[in-house]
Amino acid sequence: MATTSCPECGADITSDDSTVQGEILPCPECGVELEVTALDPLTVAPAPEEEEDWGE
């Protein structure tokens, strides 16, 4: 369990053992989509917009 704060509204963002690198966590307060950019220490950043594309 680790916590950090939402870069938009400052609310607490918490991770648990199942949280993985790159996972998208919505902020419980303002609902912005946050990307887990690092697990230890827990670091988040606004998730990028979805570029619709398909690889081979």
Added chain:
Amino acid sequence: MATTSCPECGADITSDDSTVQGEILPCPECGVELEVTALDPLTVAPAPEEEEDWGE
């Protein structure tokens, strides 16, 4: 053990268990170099001239 005859002089050419496909057997009579082109039945033919070359 199998035998065939030398295409040059007719002498007996014999193979044993160690003989392998493609092996060069000199004819015991006329000395011509023979290539074992098949083992069963034993078949021989004059061995090609050596083209000197090196692969990668």
Added chain:
Amino acid sequence: MLIVKAGGAAGVDLDTVCADLADLAEAGEPWILVHGGSHETNVVAKKLGHPPKFVTSVSGYTSRYTDRTTLEIFEMVYCGKTNKGIVERLQKRGVQALGLSGIDGRLLEGKRKGALRVREGGKTKIIRDDLSGKIDRVNTDLLNLLTGAGYYPVICPPGIAEDGTAINTDGDRAAARIAAALGAATLVILSDVPGLLAKFPDESSLIPRIALADVDDAAERYAEGRMKIKLLGAAEAVRDGVGKVVLADSRIENPVRAALDGGGTTIEA
């Protein structure tokens, strides 16, 4: 100019496709071949202990997760064994074929997907090291230089990003980009199915023709996975000026000629 895409699926018989293309070349019909190799890539990747991983984008499209090791295995199979095997088959039939990947001479340049949203293990995740991308520029000068000198280009992914990094890209859409960039009259996409089937896998339910305006609707109603990508790539090509796109069967005799003579599913404006 005729562009032909031969798929990478196991069912695609490269010998029949090459024989047909050789006849066309002899009859004075110039063409450019684009090929895949996905089936073989999976086989080799497993043998090399780096089994393929596929990711499904949030909108449901599956694509190969291309980390650096996977990209190099992809290059070995596409640019090495498959590309040179096709050039060899064509050269044996008297065609002056020449193989290129999208990296060579920046033939297929595109943008790397910075971040891809995928569903994995019940979570939504962003992956950033997926070396995949979408082609948006084709070096037509290079293609014209070569075809003008009598060569028959045989092309395969990967493409290349602006910064020179190799990027995995969808072969069908790369063929569509090439066809559009050259203003080709016809793009034939061969694969191991007769075309778009209304009731897959019932081959008698083949849809012979779809107008450009109806493609999105048909894609929703009848197609999944790879066929959906082929259809959307085909529509893109027609919108960008390609005369017609034919989705046809590679498993028959003279598959290219059959497609040109009206077989398979034709998409046109």
Added chain:
Amino acid sequence: MLIVKAGGAAGVDLDTVCADLADLAEAGEPWILVHGGSHETNVVAKKLGHPPKFVTSVSGYTSRYTDRTTLEIFEMVYCGKTNKGIVERLQKRGVQALGLSGIDGRLLEGKRKGALRVREGGKTKIIRDDLSGKIDRVNTDLLNLLTGAGYYPVICPPGIAEDGTAINTDGDRAAARIAAALGAATLVILSDVPGLLAKFPDESSLIPRIALADVDDAAERYAEGRMKIKLLGAAEAVRDGVGKVVLADSRIENPVRAALDGGGTTIEA
């Protein structure tokens, strides 16, 4: 024109070679790169369960026994991973590089050795399915077409036989054939040794220069295995009109420039 051969040995650092070539291109010095990949091919062949087999010809030369499966692994590593990896490195440094094998456009055409006499298990044997051969014709029109349009060719074996079959061939000698066919001023052959050493492996015993007439004698006295092939290939090139051939070290900074500035062993008429 400058021809550079970068070896396939483990010690050859492709990054330094590509960085040097990029500087030369920027300085307006056109070149053609020929590369190998034998070390990596052995690694991949083992992983794929088809370990490399080498045969020794009756006159003592060792070469890779190239059956069809080996040839396809060879293509995967040379034409796939290595060739496109080099083109990618050069493109990242702003060089408009373009990769080709000897099959493409019949760039390196030669004759397949019909039968090879080898010593194996104490016996002398003829092997016939060795897909190896010697290059005797280079498609210089294709090379001039590409370099004339500003492309930098990056070339590797295999070559192609008259009937269109792919044939394994020695990269050093292919580079020599290309240099001779283009009447190149200089052929630089880089590998993981400083040049010809009078007392191998003592690097201070480097022989800086050998006149063409003395090459056979020097090859007998100082060289074995691969170095002997490089020397005989170099002599062949000079006899066929190449200004000079330099056998130099790829493991140093700016290896190509160092060779041009007099490093390594120079062979000239």
